[in-house]
Amino acid sequence: MLDDNNTRIALTVNGETVTANVPARLNLADFFRHDLGLTGTHVGCEHGVCGACTVLVDGKLARSCLMLAVQSDGARVETIEGADASGRITKLQQAFHRRNALQCGFCTPAMLLTVGELLRVNPKPSRDEVRDWISGNLCRCTGYQAIVDAVMEVSA
Amino acid sequence: MKAPDFRYLKPKTLPECLSLLAEHGDLAQVLAGGQSLMPLLNLRLAAPAVLIDINGLSELSGIREADGSITIGALERHEEIAQSAIVRQRLPLLADAAPHIAHIAIRARGTIGGSVALADPAAEWPACCLALGAEIELASTRGRRRVAAADYFQGLYTTARQADELVAAIHFPPAAPNAVHAFREISRRRGDFAIAGLALAALRTGETLHNVRLAFFGVSDRPILASNAMAALEGRPLGASMIEAACKALGAELSPPEDPAYPAAYKRQVATTLLARILGDLQAELLDA
Amino acid sequence: MSTDLKEPIGAEVPRDRAKRLLAGRGRFVDDISLPRMVHMAFLRSPYPHARIRGIDTSAAADMPGVVRVVTAADLADVVSTWRPLHNRFPTMAAPEQGVLATDTARFQGEAVAAVLAATRAQAEDACEAIVIDWQALAQVGDVATALTPGAPRIHEEMSSNLAFEAEVVAGDAEAALANADHVVERTFRFHRHTGVSLETRGILAEYDPTERRLTVYQSHQTPHQQQDLYARLLGLPEHKVRVICPDVGGAFGVKHHLYPDELAACAAAVLLGRPVKFIADRVESFMTDVHCRDHEVHARMGFAADGQIVGLAIEDRFNAGAYGQHPRSSVAEGNQITRLTGAPYRLENYAAKLKMAFLNRGILGHIRAVGHPIAAAVSEALIELGAKELGRDALDLRRQNYLRDSDFPLTSAGGVAFERLSFTQCLDKALSLADVGAFRQEQAALRAKGIHRGIGFNTFVELTAIGPEYYGEGGQHISAQETCLLRMEASGQVRIHIGTTDQGQGIDTGIQQVVAGVLGIPLDDIEVISGDSALSPMGGGSWGSRGAALGGEVAMRAARTLRLNLLSMAGFLLQKSADDLDLVDGIVVDRQHGTAHMSTADLAKIGHFRPYTLPSDLPSDLTVTARYASRDRMFIAGNGIQVAIVEVDTGTGLVRPLRHLVVHDCGRVLNPLLVREQIRGGVVQGLGSALYEEFRYAENGALLNASFADYLVPMAAEMPDIEVAHVTTPTETSELGAKGAGEAGLAGAVGAILNAVNDAISPTGAFLTEVPLTPPRILEAINRVAQIE
Structure with missing residues (x-):
């Protein structure tokens, strides 16, 4: 669906280049799970406390529920699927x-x-x-x- | 719960960012590390029309010493501050405080500017700013100004920052050669916001303390200086009777707000315990040195 | 022990399913999406009690992405209301409840309307646009107020807020207490908390109107129970309703109930003819998952001068929340407390009174270790108080009063039939592992330095694997029997279809081990298929520590049938007596000499493809079933003791657990690795109950801590290492001899910590009876004593 509040992003996910058109409010965890099918990242609270959505963004641990998908533009991220495959x-x-x-x-x-x-x-x-x-x-x-x-x- | 909709803007330069802030004012929220703002959005407790992401502004990064002060850019992450050589040598209070902030994934992303801008009364950085007499640098299209921490933190999530201003940096006076410091907090679990915490900074001559600053957090609507307890310690050799006097003064001057989980009387008692312990340890350290 | 129960039964086998979870390849409900799926979000009552004078959904209906906005009226034709009746408690009030509130909301979080939209975010946006004309009503938040004559009534159909009352009586407790040489008396308070599965509740319901077929993916413990409920409440043919529980991210009792929002998602799927997904967010979970505890227990224990317990009387006041929980009702926690308090002890005179009220609070249900932690903590705190009063060592006093081997079997004063429990043996073992003498010396030395450490013991009984009488007589369609279907494929590999489910406890693995042991085939050749109401034979799912005891037993029975068939086939083909043959590592061998004859796979091929080579009357089925229900007594009871060592900071009230020991008797241990980890996990949940977990409400009844920032759960840094040891008293109810082990950790931890904290601060004279033991409560108790002195 086209939306004037969507932003085009390009990032590296588990070593693969991904481009997507994401709504501003979509968080990174939901982007992984529902847009990219990377369902190994889990969502337990959406307020950054339970830690279940933790991934690596540019080599650093990050709560993916506390980042917007649009903020991952240009980033190199790794989820459990990538760490497992590596x-x-x-x-x-x-x-x-x-x-x-x-x-x-x-x-x-x-x-x-x-x-x-x-x-x-x-x-x-x-x-x-x-x-x-x-x-x-x-x-x-x-x-x-x-x-x-x-x-x-x-x-x- | 999912965040309400908003416009996402990512300025490429500081002037562009300040123009956006001037344009949107109260309707905008600044997104720095996002470790406090994102939970509020995801809980629909915040609903800004515009989100201004400052993560692309390299001007806001870096830790530098110049003109007799150490400047920490607003975008410095908690963990970067904890690992910084300058901070460890010149602002050891901050190095001691940093590990108390939340957990590793939060420290890797959360920023000092965000913490100072939000002004959570139980947060570590605002108390450190107050203890060290830091100045908060605010930038807007109207120019830049510096506000002393004591004037900046004004109440519950309330600061001297105007809606069009951005926390750009924090300026700390570096620790003097005869400076002493201590940092301690009481929390139920590792990384929780403190029930009560204390950042102490002072100068010493032998066993005597001068310029004592006791910045308590978690016990008021903002980080606060315990002036009567400070006065009780000022210019005298640190001993058991001084410690007792300071604790007594603290008990009298603190009036924590009632909190359903932690009654005011409890917080007062814990803050007093904290002060007694931190001073007891300091006394031993002074004797040792 | 039966000769066919060989390795890997009893071995430390890791779980197959863990591998995919470790690779991020688990499949939880929210990982599943279906074509044309819509997301459902609920508008929930912000008030604990309010009249709904009108609902205006027109603005919401026009919002972007919205497919439909529904209220109770919109779903009334699709789904019925219910009453959580229980015929064992015929006087229990069971007011009507529906998927959405109609004219009154009775607890904060009760669903009032719902939006179906293209995305969850859009559904939430539209919920904010629904306008409700609320009229706040007086809310009732505590039992004392609720039972006061003239109190605001929560259900107008009732004459008061009293939901249920009952008494359990043995002997004459009042007379015994009146004549006792010493009586100790306290009122204990256990605050309300919940189970907190890390994966929240979630459901994806798909309905095909052409076949009237409802397929539900749900994060749940009991697929067959849900199948039955959905079929009846939605008026659908049961054989067209299929409930699939994929990987479930923790349950702990949260997920074996009927939830109005989940049923509403099914109803919406029927209404729309489209798949509907509802995933509770964390705030919804805290507000609407079943809650637990919230009991006030007044207790008196009387002793003779020689230390013998002569009488025990308790009164338990608790509440169901705003409605009874369906389909199990909300009585059980109080019922367990009245039945288990004092259970480890020889007790002739016992009286327990129970009152359950309705309140404007979330619904109370069955969370892990229902009632157990409270019964044990009350009993064992009273023993400690009694020992002080008598000037006796509390461990000696326990030993004197424990039920002994010669007392079994017996029906306890609380009315529970016990087969054989091992209190003294567990205490002996605990003392061999925990050097109490050395601890007491260290404790005294540290006290001189102002460091307050304490040790706490807590004896507990664990009721597991409930039999079918409780819900059968109660009138609920809840299976407490278990069924297993084994099918050997032509390769000789085996699929086990079973009605138990596995939320990570390792039940599937235990069952796999049992079948491997009986059939003599490798574990890798066996797969367990569970959690699917269409594929699994009718069974109860997993709750109340029933998996190993009932699932293990029925799998053993099915495997024995298959084993007999295989051996009779082999006997015929080899022209030997089946009794002289055995199955080892997938090979038919000579029982005496171990000589290999043929493989199990060879037999399977013959059975499937060349059955004409076998006599037609030879037992040779390769797909077999078995059914098992425990018959001798209501529960298969286990027991144990926990020992906690803690340090209490008397300047802050913080408690640091330093060491924790569990000695547990669950009969035959199918897999020590998994049992140990079950118990450790349970202990840490118990430490949560003891130290952290508590819902707090404002004066106006608003829930104050419905987030992980304010509702504290145990995290790694504060938790101790936990030693686990076993005493083994197999049950003779089953041939396998396994008892459940899922409740033990939680059942014993709370009282152990309570006693340890009270021991630590005993020099102050304070004695706490309110759980969780928060820092303010601890300091307040110490300060109160100091002021009196």
């Missing part, structure tokens, strides 16, 4: 699987991207540092311990 989080995924560091799996894609970033900036975190780093990612199922265990296993 193989760079395989060890984390395996450790999460082995330790059952996920139950319903709704927080999991954002949790993986978040702890992946931790291990990039701090390859040998302490348990407290892991807990601190993921303190903005709500998991309602696991109680967090298995997640911390999985990260520690990969960092060792």
Whole structure:
């Protein structure tokens, strides 16, 4: 649908160039999910607290519910689909699987991207540092311990 | 909930941005890091006709020292400030405060200018500005002006900024060689807004403190200086009786607003605890040094 | 233990489904879109109680993208109203409720009108343009006010706001308390909270009028229950209604009820003949997901001079919210409290009174561990108080009063039939893991430095796998039996169709393990198909810790039938007795010598493609079913104990959990990894109940914290590591011997933290009885005692 309040954007998503015509108010999470079909990014609150929509924008963690799609013009973004395909989080995924560091799996894609970033900036975190780093990612199922265990296993 | 509709404008230069602000005034909201504004939009608690995205304005970035002050551009992200070498050396209070702000994904995106413009009474940066005697630089098509933090924060989400003005930068006096500082806050969970927090800045001579500034946040409608407690500490060696006097003065001068989750009496008690602890630690630090 | 229950039963097997979730390939309801789909948004009452004098939808109807605006009148021909009756509680009031409010809104968030539009944003825009002529009415927000004569009535069809009252009596509690040497008495308050699944409620309903076929994708725990409800309330043939629950992002009891907005989405799909999607946002979730707790329990426990408990009397006052919850009703939490308080103890004289009121608040339903945390916390706080009064060690006092092996089986004073519980064994194990002596020394040393640490114990009973009598007699169409269909394909690989569902607990994996163990085939050769009312045989879904106990048992029974068929086929083909053969790793082997004869796949091929090679009367079906309902007693009960160590900052009131230990008895453990993680997750939810989670309301009844910024849930930084150990007392109700394990974490954590905090601050003389234990409550309690002194 053409709308005079739409803006044309071009960005790199998981290594692929994407162009789109987006309404001003569309947030980045909804853009990924409903326009690009990248449904691995989840929406748990839309007020930036639960962390389920966390992605990487220009190499930095960002809440995609707190960005407008139009703001991603020119950006390089990575979602769970890209991180999974790249193989760079395989060890984390395996450790999460082995330790059952996920139950319903709704927080999991954002949790993986978040702890992946931790291990990039701090390859040998302490348990407290892991807990601190993921303190903005709500998991309602696991109680967090298995997640911390999985990260520690990969960092060792 | 989805954001209400608005016009999205992304100026390429600061003058263009200021013209847009002059044109739209109250009908516009400035989008910086978006970590407070976007939740308000998504909850439909804000409904601006126009959103002016300032993220493209490189003039608003950077941390520089010049003319005896350190200037932090409004678009500096919390995490960039935390990692900045200049800040760590010259404004260590800010470096200590930054990790208390929310969580990593929020710190990576949220900006100091946004925090100062919003003026949440429980936020860290406004209290640091107040403790350090920072000046907020406001820009508009009418020109630029600097407002002292003590005059800038005027009430609940209320500041000296006019509708056509943009927070462009914050100017901090760098820490003197004999400066001491402390930052601490009480929150239920890591990264939550503080129930009560304190940013302390002072100069020391031996165990004596001068120019003491106690900026409390989370206990009023804005960050506030506890003047009576400051006076109780001023120019005297920091000791148990001074600490007690300061805490007593603080208890008398604080009148936190009633909050359904945290009654005023509770906040007062927690602020007093905070002051006693921060001064106790400072006393030990002064003795050690 | 039966000989065919071999590995991988009992092994630490990770979950198959986790792999796709880890790759971002999960499929949740909002991930699904259909052609011509419209989005639904609701206009909800901003008032807790208000008259609706008029609704003007004309401006909204003209808004961009709007397909239709609906009010109750527009849907009245499509969908019926309901009353949440429960025949076990025939005196319970069950006022009528519909998908949208008609003349009165009775709680904040009650849906009044809805918009169907091309996008959710447009639907919300149009909701803002609906004009309602409201007349605010006096709102009732607490039980005491609600039950005062002359209080504003929430339902005009009722003569008061009393929804239900009941008594449970054994012996003569009043006489026993009057004659007791010591009586401890307190009033406990447990505030209202909810389940907070990270994925909010959501539904996508598709209706084809040519076939009268309704297909519903829903984030839900109980697809068959929904199929039945949708068919009856929408007047559709049940076999044309299909409810599919794809990946579900957490449920915890939030998602096993009927919600008016979700039914409204189905009704709108029928009305429009187009797919309708409704995804609750977080604010809607907080306002309209079922809430839980919100109980005030007055309790008295009497002791003889020797420490024997002689009597216990409790009165529980709570509320249903504005309506009864459908179809399960809202009585259960109070009912569980009256039945479980004091349950771990030898108790002859017991009296429990229960009053449930209606309030202008969100509806209370069944959230994880219904009633359990309250019953356990009250009992165990009273034991601590009793020990102080008697000058006894509280652990010794528990030990003296615990039900013992020789007491079982018994029907408790609260009227629950217990098979065998292991209180003393769990306590012994807990003490072997937690060095209480060393803790007490450390505690004393730290107190001298102004650091206040405390230890709390909490014994709990866990009611799991409820039998069919509760809802069967109640008149609800809620299946508590379970059915399993196993089909072996020609490859020898197996599909399990089952009525239980899996929201991440790992129920599917446990069932897979059971079938693998019985059939002697690799786990990778088995898939579980659940959560689809058309593909899965009739069953109850997942709630009340029924998956392992009932789903595991029925899968075992089906697998045994298939195993017998395979062995009888093999016996015929090999000319051996089936009794001399076994199935191991997909191979038919000689039971005694292990000699390999043929593969299970060979048998499957013969069964499917060359059945003429087998005698026609030989049992050789490769698709088999089994059905199971527990029969001996209402529940399969488990038990355990939790130990919490906390530090209380007496300058701020902040509580820091330092260590947490759970000793749990869930009978046979099908998968220790998954049970451990279930319990850890439950404990952390319990820490949320104990420390953070609470809805707060303004004086005018407005909900103040319907967002994650203000409704606090446990996050990683504050949570402790949690040790889990087991005592194993298999149930003899089933052959598998598994009991449920989903309630335990939450059931025990609240009381453990309450007792630990009270232990920590005991030098101040304060004793808290109000949960959550917020910092202001803790400081206020300490200050109050200090002022008195």
